Ligand SMILES: NC(=O)C1=CN([C@@H]2O[C@H](COP(=O)(O)OP(=O)(O)OC[C@H]3O[C@@H](n4cnc5c(N)ncnc54)[C@H](O)[C@@H]3O)[C@@H](O)[C@H]2O)C=CC1
């Protein structure tokens with residue numbers, strides 16, 4: 091059998107390189123020190139499998155060169171620099187190594203917190219580089235009794251919280267996608283109100299980088315914070331808007347920031363580096379010997395398994411062989427995934443169960459429908475960490491009940507699919523169908539009959555069915571510069587109406603507040619697909 095070539099694109103621990111070098115069926119190319127243009131142009135075309143870290147973007151240029159690649163192993167957690175849909179299209183399985191560097195990132199977060207409150211690097215430089223002994227210049231503050239706000243309470247966030255408790259901090263978690271008991275069982279406070287986090291003394295973020303989390307802390311949020319707040323980011327650059335962060339640090343509103351990650355890396359001429367109230371590290375969250383050793387071993391073993399076609403551990407995608415599905419099924423899978431994504435955005439709470447029902451010939455693909463619906467629901471909180479391969483496993487791990495059922499088709503449609511999402515706070519049902527094999531439509535939301543294209547930014551406005559409401563909604567949107575691209579109305583038997591309004595542009599909190607202040611409003615929410 092000819093050898094399979096595994097290309098290592100970034101620096102990994104020697105233990106992983108040894109495993110790769112010692113396998114007689116594997117040809118190892120260690121390209122960590124090669125310039126990226128040479129890597130892409132000359133080395134990637136030779137690879138059957140590639141191992142990457144955050145320094146190598148798996149983008150269009152990479153994929154263009156990846157003629158033979160069947161699998162990519164991201165030797166770490168974050169896959170925001172990996173084009174997963176593009177990889178799937180090319181039949182490339184993307185895998186990551188999700189928990190091997192958790193502790194390293196947790197401990198770096200604590201290091202930044204301590205460095206910030208004691209201005210550690212500045213005092214260090216003053217003595218070591220300037221040879222100045224001025225103890226009166228270096229009065230810090232204590233972590234004890236300070237309120238720590240943690241955004242994102244997953245593997246890293248929860249462990250930061252646990253350790254902060256050992257410092258006798260008052261810890262508060264914000265993560266709308268977890269069961270609150272995950273925090274309260276650790277004697278850590280839990281809030282669904284983001285404003286509570288903004289009122290903390292120190293704020294640290296541990297979410298993936300998604301459309302929802304990019305710029306989660308920006309100018310408006312910083313304005314609401316305490317004067318002298320401390321901000322830590324050891325997750326991903328851009329979760330704190332960098333311009334707003336810079337401005338806040340310059341004005342002194344933010345006393346200190348501890349930053350490990352930047353929007354664009356390497357960040358050797360970033361304006362944050364010119365300030366004297368930041369502690370910075372060059373994306374070192376995962377850089378401990380223990381983590382890198384564990385990651386390299388797992389990445390090497392998983393890359394070999396993939397190269398030999400034996401297994402794809404922690405696969406984040408399942409390249410969909412579209413030609414193996416009947417033509418009419420594919421749009422239903424896409425539709426139910428959108429319906430899942432939409433329902434989780436509207437309910438915005440810890441998911442308890444996802445039930446999928448199908449009527450008509452599409453019911454033969456019920457298990458796939460369930461998978462796509464589950465991916466859609468969990469995408470909102472987990473982004474790329476959930477996929478068609480691991481959806482069921484991830485849902486079960488989070489205590490989410492999955493159910494599905496085929497129902498006799500009395501609907502009048504050739505096929506009809508429905509998702510019922512139950513969360514800690516509410517339940518929503520959305521049904522859809524596909525016309526002419528291509529035209530996807532939402533046809534029911536709860537008891538309302540509608541005809542809505544699931545696309546773009548949508549506002550869901552539920553109101554008592556009284557005259558003049560539509561005009562009021564239109565006026566508020568116009569006043570806020572939002573152009574309406576579609577307006578659909580459904581009525582139920584209780585004299586209530588649901589308007590689904592598609593708009594061009596983003597829906598701000600002000601718009602939602604103005605809509606919910608209307609007398610006829612029962613509820614208002616929005617979602618973006
Ligand atoms: N600096 C570094 O070298 C390292 C950075 N990381 C990054 O740290 C971050 C966290 O990693 P893990 O804890 O392993 O991930 P995780 O998946 O275990 O946890 C992420 C949590 O964020 C929550 N979340 C998602 N959207 C949210 C939102 N809008 N608001 C509040 N919470 C939200 C999720 O529900 C989940 O509980 C990732 O961005 C990862 O890439 C991870 C390792 C090393």
Ligand SMILES: O=C(O)C(=O)COP(=O)(O)O
Nearest residue numbers: 143144145166167168376
């Ligand atoms: O695992 C992650 O998400 C990280 O950010 C670590 O990235 P790295 O492997 O150090 O380039």
